[in-house]
Amino acid sequence: MKAGHNRASGSPPGWVVLPLCLLVGCAGASLEGGPFSAPDAGPAGLDPRFDRVVVMPDDRTVVDPVQDPFEGSCGRSTIRAQALPVDLVVMMDASGSMKQRTSSGETKWEAVTGAFDQFFRTQGAGLSVGLQLFPLTNRGAVRDCSTDAGCGIHGPCDRFKVCVSSGKDCLSDADCGGSECALVGRCQTMGGYCAPAGGSCSTNAGDSCTALPGRCRLFETCDVNAYSSPKVPVTALPGGAAALSSAMRVAEPDGATPTGPALSGALAQAAARLKSEPSRRAAVVLATDGFPTSCSPQGIRELAQIAAGAFNATPSVATYVIGVFSPQEASTAASNLNQIAVAGGSDKAIIVDTGTNVSTEFLRALNAIRFAALACEYQLSPDPSGLVDFGQVNVRHVNASNKVAYVPYVGIPFRCDSARGGWYFDVDPAMGVPTQVRTCPATCSLLRSDPGGRVDLIFGCKTIVID
Numbered sequence: 001m002k003a004g005h006n007r008a009s010g011s012p013p014g015w016v017v018l019p020l021c022l023l024v025g026c027a028g029a030s031l032e033g034g035p036f037s038a039p040d041a042g043p044a045g046l047d048p049r050f051d052r053v054v055v056m057p058d059d060r061t062v063v064d065p066v067q068d069p070f071e072g073s074c075g076r077s078t079i080r081a082q083a084l085p086v087d088l089v090v091m092m093d094a095s096g097s098m099k100q101r102t103s104s105g106e107t108k109w110e111a112v113t114g115a116f117d118q119f120f121r122t123q124g125a126g127l128s129v130g131l132q133l134f135p136l137t138n139r140g141a142v143r144d145c146s147t148d149a150g151c152g153i154h155g156p157c158d159r160f161k162v163c164v165s166s167g168k169d170c171l172s173d174a175d176c177g178g179s180e181c182a183l184v185g186r187c188q189t190m191g192g193y194c195a196p197a198g199g200s201c202s203t204n205a206g207d208s209c210t211a212l213p214g215r216c217r218l219f220e221t222c223d224v225n226a227y228s229s230p231k232v233p234v235t236a237l238p239g240g241a242a243a244l245s246s247a248m249r250v251a252e253p254d255g256a257t258p259t260g261p262a263l264s265g266a267l268a269q270a271a272a273r274l275k276s277e278p279s280r281r282a283a284v285v286l287a288t289d290g291f292p293t294s295c296s297p298q299g300i301r302e303l304a305q306i307a308a309g310a311f312n313a314t315p316s317v318a319t320y321v322i323g324v325f326s327p328q329e330a331s332t333a334a335s336n337l338n339q340i341a342v343a344g345g346s347d348k349a350i351i352v353d354t355g356t357n358v359s360t361e362f363l364r365a366l367n368a369i370r371f372a373a374l375a376c377e378y379q380l381s382p383d384p385s386g387l388v389d390f391g392q393v394n395v396r397h398v399n400a401s402n403k404v405a406y407v408p409y410v411g412i413p414f415r416c417d418s419a420r421g422g423w424y425f426d427v428d429p430a431m432g433v434p435t436q437v438r439t440c441p442a443t444c445s446l447l448r449s450d451p452g453g454r455v456d457l458i459f460g461c462k463t464i465v466i467d
Contacts (some may be wrong), residue, residue, distance in 0.1 A: 087280055129233050197209050308344065
């Protein structure tokens with residue numbers, strides 16, 4: 001592939017070209033090998049042509065040159081790349097199963113809301129969060145019922161039944177191989193569930209199996225538009241922490257799990273935010289403790305398709321997934337939720353085991369998602385007094401061990417190399433004025449694996465391109 005557009009200094013105004021620039025390889029050679037091309041580092045781990053790093057008050061990093069083999073052939077100036085500010089739209093499962101206890105004795109809901117509260121309060125500038133809970137209920141809907149008529153327009157009334165012989169869910173005796181499919185009840189004295197309802201639980205007088213009430217099928221709303229409206233609109237942290245935490249504290253977990261419309265609504269929220277704030281980045285965090293039990297779609301494949309559609313759209317919205325499950329459920333949960341996460345552009349779902357400290361592990365998951373969402377897109381700093389040659393922009397990665405590597409330019413995302421990665425502008429310079437630098441998936445993965453590293457943008461030397 002040829003070098004990027006080599007627009008002259010008469011390029012569109014509004015972009016910084018500092019008087020000095022640093023770069024290795026001003027000859028514009030193509031790169032081969034791994035995702036980064038790393039020049040030999042000097043004793044301090046820096047490129048041998050640079051002797052010191054000066055960190056400016058505005059967090060720019062300027063590296064002073066010592067020996068530049070291309071001296072006089074290109075400018076010399078470097079700034080630290082600033083990740084795009086991020087908006088996270090959280091869609092939080094508040095179904096009845098969130099009342100289940102963890103190994104520490106607190107409910108899932110108590111552990112998760114505690115983690116969110118700490119996360120909201122400890123974030124710095126650059127991150128904003130919006131919130132909605134699911135399920136939402138239809139206005140005027142009745143939850144409990146014994147007959148279809150009791151639900152009115154929100155029926156039918158779903159009664160909970162199991163095969164008496166096996167405990168398997170059923171609708172009729174035919175589902176039980178001819179044995180009885182009976183209503184589920186609760187033992188009045190001993191506690192716990194029982195079947196068939198109406199019978200006795202033990203020899204204790206009065207310990208009967210009292211039928212559980214049914215649930216009106218349309219108690220929870222399946223309207224995507226309802227989930228597209230936030231409970232708490234996207235708000236900057238840490239200033240918005242109080243409103244977000246309060247909204248979670250006052251909620252009472254109840255109802256089923258309409259994951260399909262909830263995920264669609266959250267993605268619609270994030271897409272709308274990006275259209276109104278194109279200089280930001282947006283992603284959805286789906287946090288759940290179960291699989292879909294109401295509304296359509298309920299299949300994992302269909303949910304993955306929803307996530308993939310949003311990730312592949314313009315603007316693109318990624319989906320991150322956190323699951324809270326028991327040790328017995330964790331393996332199946334990971335297999336299913338990974339499909340949604342990968343389709344939505346994230347590496348995999350994060351499963352929090354209820355046998356661990358759920359609050360601590362959930363907070364760890366949130367921080368991992370925050371870093372992942374921030375890692376791979378960077379701002380080009382505007383300067384009304386400067387110009388930029390978009391054929392003389394380079395991206396450098398300095399890892400946590402202070403090793404230097406240069407990322408090759410690929411021009412457009414479709415030319416990203418699956419092994420070597422690369423970077424590209426958000427807008428082809430031949431078509432408009434770029435405002436962002438974006439990295440390819442392979443490069444992004446390496447950046448995410450190095451939270452202690454940094455990315456520099458280098459101006460004034462011919463762009464290094466992938467061949």
